[in-house]
Amino acid sequence: MRNGVPYKIDKLDNANVGEKIRLRRRALRRLMEIGSVPFVLDAYAGYGRIWAQCYRDFDGVAIEKVEEKCYALASMRPTWPVYCTDSPSAIKQGILSRFPINFVDCDTYGAPWEAIETFFASMGHQGQEWGVEPVFQPRLDIVATDGGGLGARFTGLWELPRFQPYVQRFGAARMFERYPEVAKEMIQDLARPAGYELVDWIALRCGRDKSMLVFWAGMQC
Numbered sequence: 001m002r003n004g005v006p007y008k009i010d011k012l013d014n015a016n017v018g019e020k021i022r023l024r025r026r027a028l029r030r031l032m033e034i035g036s037v038p039f040v041l042d043a044y045a046g047y048g049r050i051w052a053q054c055y056r057d058f059d060g061v062a063i064e065k066v067e068e069k070c071y072a073l074a075s076m077r078p079t080w081p082v083y084c085t086d087s088p089s090a091i092k093q094g095i096l097s098r099f100p101i102n103f104v105d106c107d108t109y110g111a112p113w114e115a116i117e118t119f120f121a122s123m124g125h126q127g128q129e130w131g132v133e134p135v136f137q138p139r140l141d142i143v144a145t146d147g148g149g150l151g152a153r154f155t156g157l158w159e160l161p162r163f164q165p166y167v168q169r170f171g172a173a174r175m176f177e178r179y180p181e182v183a184k185e186m187i188q189d190l191a192r193p194a195g196y197e198l199v200d201w202i203a204l205r206c207g208r209d210k211s212m213l214v215f216w217a218g219m220q221c
């Protein structure tokens with residue numbers, strides 16, 4: 001049961017890995033075409049399979065909450081700091097002040113939204129309250145894996161406060177069908193107050209029943 005709903009998230013670290021890797025490589029290529037050098041926040045780093053396929057040649061920082069995986073990550077990428085903690089908490093505690101992050105990877109089992117919300121919140125008033133002073137980035141890219149579509153299929157996500165404005169706009173019965181648009185609007189609504197406009201967007205449905213969304217949002221200030 002999850003929020004009283006009889007469904008469960010498929011906890012495979014690298015389900016749909018082919019789609020994930022292709023999308024990330026495309027996003028990285030775009031960033032480099034426009035002359036930016038990626039500095040990656042690998043916020044749900046797992047055992048680093050995506051890192052090995054996508055980020056090996058770049059600088060960055062990894063977060064992973066499972067200790068055993070952190071040891072594996074640290075030995076795999078000696079030049080990257082590895083934080084063994086909860087990602088939204090690390091963002092609140094100022095990871096953006098310490099590193100010039102312009103490429104954020106939220107490869108979650110479930111929903112990436114808490115991390116993404118915290119990321120943008122840390123650029124505004126809330127960030128000031130938390131003592132965060134983000135390193136300014138004119139271009140920002142986020143790639144994410146979002147299992148929220150599964151909840152959209154079962155309940156329309158009306159029970160989760162962050163989705164309520166979108167449930168009102170799209171209707172609970174259409175949240176699953178419209179979930180890629182919902183995700184795009186959510187990113188735009190979070191990025192706008194931080195001064196970013198969406199300029200690149202790709203969302204792919206994947207997984208056994210197409211309930212998983214893998215997306216890339218490229219934004220500019």
Ligand SMILES: C[S@@+](CC[C@H](N)C(=O)[O-])C[C@H]1O[C@@H](n2cnc3c(N)ncnc32)[C@H](O)[C@@H]1O
Binds near residue numbers: 013045050064066
């Ligand atoms: C889908 S896997 C990531 C796979 C990884 N990208 C790779 O290439 O191997 C999700 C990972 O997020 C970690 N995780 C879950 N919740 C987390 C949190 N709140 N903060 C940090 N890591 C978390 C899990 O332990 C798991 O290793």
